[in-house]
Amino acid sequence: ELIVRDVMQKAMIREPRSGASVMRLQFHDCFVNGCDGSLLLDDTPTMLGEKLSLSNINSLRSYEVVDEIKEALETACPQIVSCADIIIMASRDAVAL
16 A cells, blocks of 8 residues: 555656546546446457547546556565556545645
8 A cells, every 4th residue: 555655646746636637537437337447448459448438538647647556566566456456545545645
C-alpha cells in the first residue's frame, strides 16, 4: 500500500489533476459490470477493449499513473496485486492525499 501511495503522491505533484482523473477511472470501471479493471484493456485483433471505446477515449486520462503503480508493484511483489486493486487503492489515496 505504501508503494501505491508513494506513486500516487508523486503523480499528483507532477500533475495536480491526476488524483481526480484516477478517481474518475475508478468510477467508470466500477459503474458497468463491477470493479474488474476492464477499463484498462486495449483492443486486440479479437476483442474491442474499453480503453479506446468512444465513451472513454476523450473522457478518461491518467492511465499512465496506473501503469507506473503496476510497474513499481511488479518490481516489489510480482504477480500479486491486480490492476483492479490498483485502481481502487490509487483512488483511495487520491482522496486521502
